[in-house]
Amino acid sequence: MILCIAQVLPPDLLEDVVRRLEDARFVDGARTAGWHARLVKANEQLSPADAAHADLIRRINAAIEGHQLFQIAARPKAVRPVMISRYTAGMEYGTHVDDAMMGGIRTDVSFTLFLGDPASYDGGELVMEGTGGEQAYKLDAGSMILYPSGALHRVEPVTRGARLAAVGWAQSLVRDPGKREILFDLDTARRAIFRQQGKTAEFDLISKSTANLMRLWAES
Known part of the structure; x- marks a missing residue:
């Protein structure tokens, strides 16, 4: 990216x-x-x-x-x-x-x-x-x-x-550039939802997926 x-x-x-x-x-x-x-x-x-x-x-x-x-x-x-x-x-x-x-x-x-x-x-x-x-x-x-x-x-x-x-x-923390781009897209989307609609169910699901992908991919 x-x-x-x-x-x-x-x-x-x-x-x-x-x-x-x-x-x-x-x-x-x-x-x-x-x-x-x-x-x-x-x-x-x-x-x-x-x-x-x-x-x-x-x-x-x-x-x-x-x-x-x-x-x-x-x-x-x-x-x-x-x-x-x-x-x-x-x-x-x-x-x-x-x-x-x-x-x-x-x-x-x-x-x-x-x-x-x-x-x-x-x-x-x-x-x-x-x-x-x-x-x-x-x-x-x-x-x-x-x-x-x-x-x-x-x-x-x-x-x-x-x-x-x-x-x-x-x-x-995420070595692979393709995985960083996925996380960036998800984070951008959830922030846009929050600005426009607040803390919705859709925001919560994207936040959950973003956090769990970080758990899978991040190197401590």
């Missing part, structure tokens, strides 16, 4: 993040890539030594982990601290798949949180590759896309301006 979530960062936090990144120190992004991804990765990442690093990462992670749609789509067991990346003219990230393990957690769900106004740069689309073809994504600032970590993807070359984004990974 690929899911786009609007306005993950509130406007005041987004504005503060972008402002503080203007004078921040960035380093070669290839340092954090695996041996094969390093061959196609040409970007920059916010330096851990930068004064703003710890605070920005903490606040961005808190906004992501606190978002309801992220919770019901990813079913996170553990979430890695995000990395803030920057692509300027000529930079790109060729086709790759994310490492299966990062920082001691299995990567099941990957996410890219766009920080810059899409009109401020050309290129830089996130392209997901699959058996049905390719799909390009370039979301509004503050919006985020979730996708399975095992999917091939790339970032198209930036030809003007700078592409800013926060990228991260989560280990899910």
Whole structure:
């Protein structure tokens, strides 16, 4: 399942993040890539030594982990601290798949949180590759896309301006992406019923099925 979530960062936090990144120190992004991804990765990442690093990462992670749609789509067991990346003219990230393990957690769900106004740069689309073809994504600032970590993807070359984004990974309580999608659909349906009709018998049955599927599929 690929899911786009609007306005993950509130406007005041987004504005503060972008402002503080203007004078921040960035380093070669290839340092954090695996041996094969390093061959196609040409970007920059916010330096851990930068004064703003710890605070920005903490606040961005808190906004992501606190978002309801992220919770019901990813079913996170553990979430890695995000990395803030920057692509300027000529930079790109060729086709790759994310490492299966990062920082001691299995990567099941990957996410890219766009920080810059899409009109401020050309290129830089996130392209997901699959058996049905390719799909390009370039979301509004503050919006985020979730996708399975095992999917091939790339970032198209930036030809003007700078592409800013926060990228991260989560280990899910439900390893299989197809099962996560079933749970997401059921949870979405039951929430819609509750908003429209309240706590009905139909809501109770879907809630029961959702909870029992979690019992069957969740890894403690």
